[in-house]
Amino acid sequence: MCKKVMFLVVVLGLAAGAQALPVNWTIQHHWELEETSGTTAYDSVGGLHASNSGATINQPGPGDPDFKAYEFGAEEGDVLSTGLIIPSVPVDGDWGVFVTFKTSHDHPTGDQGHLFGWNDGAADNRGALYIYRHNLGFWMRNGPALATGAVDDGKWHTAGVVREGDTWTLYLDGDPKDSANSSAAIPAIGAVIGNGVGYDYDFQGLISDVVYMPEPATVALLGLGSLVLLRRRK
Numbered sequence: 001m002c003k004k005v006m007f008l009v010v011v012l013g014l015a016a017g018a019q020a021l022p023v024n025w026t027i028q029h030h031w032e033l034e035e036t037s038g039t040t041a042y043d044s045v046g047g048l049h050a051s052n053s054g055a056t057i058n059q060p061g062p063g064d065p066d067f068k069a070y071e072f073g074a075e076e077g078d079v080l081s082t083g084l085i086i087p088s089v090p091v092d093g094d095w096g097v098f099v100t101f102k103t104s105h106d107h108p109t110g111d112q113g114h115l116f117g118w119n120d121g122a123a124d125n126r127g128a129l130y131i132y133r134h135n136l137g138f139w140m141r142n143g144p145a146l147a148t149g150a151v152d153d154g155k156w157h158t159a160g161v162v163r164e165g166d167t168w169t170l171y172l173d174g175d176p177k178d179s180a181n182s183s184a185a186i187p188a189i190g191a192v193i194g195n196g197v198g199y200d201y202d203f204q205g206l207i208s209d210v211v212y213m214p215e216p217a218t219v220a221l222l223g224l225g226s227l228v229l230l231r232r233r234k
């Protein structure tokens with residue numbers, strides 16, 4: 001566990017309007033997945049809008065009934081292309097990504113459901129944050145392999161992976177669950193949401209929010225509530 005990463009649990013008040021925004025986040029991109037029309041998934045922070053191929057928009061999200069999510073089905077090809085190239089230089093390449101999701105498939109055998117990744121099925125150091133044999137995991141070829149417990153309980157969860165220097169940490173619902181050291185660089189493949197990159201690793205279920213941040217010197221985390229609070233109402 002990296003000492004530089006501090007965690008502040010943001011308590012979401014149940015009463016409407018009882019909101020406290022987390023501080024010291026360095027959010028670079030936030031795909032809120034609130035769209036009710038079109039094929040563009042807007043990045044409300046960084047302007048790096050994603051392109052939706054096949055996911056069903058305008059589905060119910062967590063918490064407030066007004067919050068929306070995208071649903072990814074069993075068919076191949078549905079994917080959100082973010083255009084994001086993750087900084088790949090070791091040491092300087094600190095970053096983190098958090099995905100709020102609810103799976104509708106437990107991936108009981110060898111199939112994988114990718115929440116966020118850059119796995120084209122070929123490149124060295126390809127990798128993904130994914131669901132595999134009921135569990136949440138992060139895997140990179142020639143890099144770290146991290147895993148935690150089952151997430152196929154019909155509930156919303158927030159999964160995350162953070163790289164700080166050569167330390168990689170897997171998070172589930174705000175808690176660090178696993179970590180490893182690796183100096184592996186990430187190849188220059190555009191990251192995607194909900195599938196592999198031109199390769200079939202179908203996630204099946206709902207994704208409500210994806211937050212990407214570089215250099216997480218202070219990560220104020222995290223439960224579902226705090227992510228929900230970040231969204232900007234349109």
Ligand SMILES: [Ca+2]
Nearest residue numbers: 073074075202
């Ligand atoms: Ca699919």
Ligand SMILES: [Ca+2]
Nearest residue numbers: 032033068208
């Ligand atoms: Ca959402």
